[in-house]
Amino acid sequence: MSVPADAPNGVVAVGASAGGVEALQRFAAGLPEDLPYAVLVVLHMPAGAASVLAKIMDRSGPLPAVTARDGEVLAAGRIHVGVPDRHLLVDDHHVVLSQGPTENGHRPAVNALFRSAALQFGPRAIGVLLSGALDDGVLGLAAIRACGGVAVVQDPADALFSGMPRNAIEGGEVDHQLPASDIGPLLAKLVDRVVEETGMEQNVTMQLENRIAMGSRFSTEIDGEALGPPSGYTCPDCNGSLMEVQVGNYRCRVGHAWSSEALLVAHDQEVEGALWVALRSLEEKAKLSRRLAANVGSGPLYQRYTELADEAGHAYRVLSTTLEGEYRTSAGAPGES
Structure with missing residues (x-):
């Protein structure tokens, strides 16, 4: 152009x-x-x-x-x-x-x-x-x-x-x-300041990241090794390996970029989502166990299903109380800013 x-x-x-x-x-x-x-x-x-x-x-x-x-x-x-x-x-x-x-x-x-x-x-x-x-x-x-x-x-x-x-x-x-x-x-x-046009050395990493941003949503042309060493973390968007481009700056092999703070928040959301899935599963397990217990009458099976229902119900209450406490702590007590 x-x-x-x-x-x-x-x-x-x-x-x-x-x-x-x-x-x-x-x-x-x-x-x-x-x-x-x-x-x-x-x-x-x-x-x-x-x-x-x-x-x-x-x-x-x-x-x-x-x-x-x-x-x-x-x-x-x-x-x-x-x-x-x-x-x-x-x-x-x-x-x-x-x-x-x-x-x-x-x-x-x-x-x-x-x-x-x-x-x-x-x-x-x-x-x-x-x-x-x-x-x-x-x-x-x-x-x-x-x-x-x-x-x-x-x-x-x-x-x-x-x-x-x-x-x-x-x-x-x-x-x-x-x-x-x-x-x-x-x-x-x-804008009126005097600008010195110095011949600055091109930043290879910055240029690479700019090319990635200019590319397509699902580019396959990214050289993972060129991004940096493996960080040991995974990308919240695609679950791919994240490379450490520089301190506090990560990218996966398809180009998703994360700062340290954004990565922390994204993983917090993943953990919270997993806990809610666990809570729902425990509730359903307790309900199903009680229904099975009601259908078999007395005996060993009744005792087994009842114990499973009690265990799942107890775990459900513990996890629910923990999540509620975490929510109150993160949100602050009424009247707090």
């Missing part, structure tokens, strides 16, 4: 998750009218969702916002908004909508956008991480900074969900933190 003559000077890549719509509205409201960079936005959303985010952002501020289309040219002063079930990436000043493997269980993923922007625009890439849980976007901000760009996060105290910006701050991958409504004025200053 050829680079358009009026291509933007750089990109502002923006990522958000839970609480992100409100943050994106305030972010859009503060953007300068003459921004010389293109803006790309991804928000975690279900694959089948009908997104109206572009319309919301278009009404919220001075810059026009459009739903991103594969192959369209990036435009300065325009907000290109990602769509459900597609990674939003950039290549040669053009939008790429990809069905590459999910990252942290998401497509679109913030890390995928940030990494792509870093590789394409280097020091002229600015990453903005807004409200959200967990840590998607942290590795992406690290990629932007590694390529000479700038990392900005919403002040955790200003975010409805502080996890994503807080994790970036704690990971040491942030240059600026401020309320969502104040990020626009900061961008007006950042």
Whole structure:
């Protein structure tokens, strides 16, 4: 693809998750009218969702916002908004909508956008991480900074969900933190800064991960050995082996990517699901045993079925009480925040 003559000077890549719509509205409201960079936005959303985010952002501020289309040219002063079930990436000043493997269980993923922007625009890439849980976007901000760009996060105290910006701050991958409504004025200053075009050495791992994101949903062209050494963990999406791409960054052989925190949460959900299956099985075993006992009358079989019913019923009550206690502990007592 050829680079358009009026291509933007750089990109502002923006990522958000839970609480992100409100943050994106305030972010859009503060953007300068003459921004010389293109803006790309991804928000975690279900694959089948009908997104109206572009319309919301278009009404919220001075810059026009459009739903991103594969192959369209990036435009300065325009907000290109990602769509459900597609990674939003950039290549040669053009939008790429990809069905590459999910990252942290998401497509679109913030890390995928940030990494792509870093590789394409280097020091002229600015990453903005807004409200959200967990840590998607942290590795992406690290990629932007590694390529000479700038990392900005919403002040955790200003975010409805502080996890994503807080994790970036704690990971040491942030240059600026401020309320969502104040990020626009900061961008007006950042885009005018003097950028040194240094011939930075290409990051092979970053390029590999970008190619994976650009690929198909079920790509078979990924070289597992090139990803890194085996981690000893399994992928929650496909149960395949996870390779450690770098510390806290894992991928399986078909490309699903996981950060340490997202992997922990995914395995917690797997454990909880298994416990609920066990609870249901115990309840059914107790019911079936009692029915069998009622059908055989007195004797050894009656005693055996009754004992099985009592054992299953006792195990059911113990597990149910344990799960209820775990739920209360994780949710907090009434009135706690």
